[in-house]
Amino acid sequence: MTTIVTILTPGYADWETALLNAGAREYYQIETRFATPGGEPVTSAGGLKVMPNMAVEDIEVDRVDAILVNGGTIWSTEDYPDISSVLRAAHAAGTTVGGICDGVTALARAGLLDSVRHTANGPESLPETGYAGVAHYVESPRAVLDGRIVTAPGTAPVSFMGAVLETLGLRNGDLDFYLGLYAAEHQAA
Structure with a gap:
């Protein structure tokens, strides 16, 4: 069975991966699991425990x-x-590694963005991480996929969902319909 693990931390932004995990679990029957540092319970920015x-x-x-x-x-x-060692090991194993919003900084700290196209909330959000990938930074309002690395600004949970599912071989008309459905409010009237 296909399995996605989402790493959550205290004060995590609950909206950023909610659509992805719900769609993956309910529509695609993907096993969705959640991990935290030390396995401790966490509470989101919105109060979800x-x-x-x-x-x-x-x-x-x-x-x-x-x-x-x-x-x-x-x-x-x-x-x-x-969490750099886990992210580097996952990437080395051929596992998709993704980050959204400030979660992209964890990928930068792990050195995973040094040689791949990527985006984030802005290039200024990455330099304090030891980041050496400025030449590969893409200013984009949507997720950026390069190989099995997916990055997105916090304003792009729909395209982040699409890019992650694409890395899992699920890019088809059904996914395109689903993405269009959830992104419809952002289309010109």
Whole structure:
């Protein structure tokens, strides 16, 4: 069974991967799991409390198809969890690795954006990470997919969902319809 693990942190931005996880689970029957640093319960920016399935440290990268880093303000503080080894191991195993909003900084810290096209909330959100990929930065309001790396600004949860599902081999007319349905409010009237 295809499995997606979403990494959540205290104060995570609940809206950024909600559509992706709901669509993956309900429409595509993908197993969706949630991991937190230390396996501790977390509360979102909106007050949603989550008891995770596992600790980030217990993710078996060769047994999952995608690892996604949900955004949240912790990624731009000194208290961010260092998940670089998990992200590098996942990438080396051929697993899709994605980040949205401030979650992209975790990919930058892991060195995963140094040689691939990517986006973020803005290029200024990445330099303090040891980031060396400025030449590959793409200013985009939508998710950017390069190989099995998916990045998106926090304003792009719909295209982030599409890019992640595309890496899992699910890009077809059904997905395009689903994406159009949820992005309809952003189309010109």
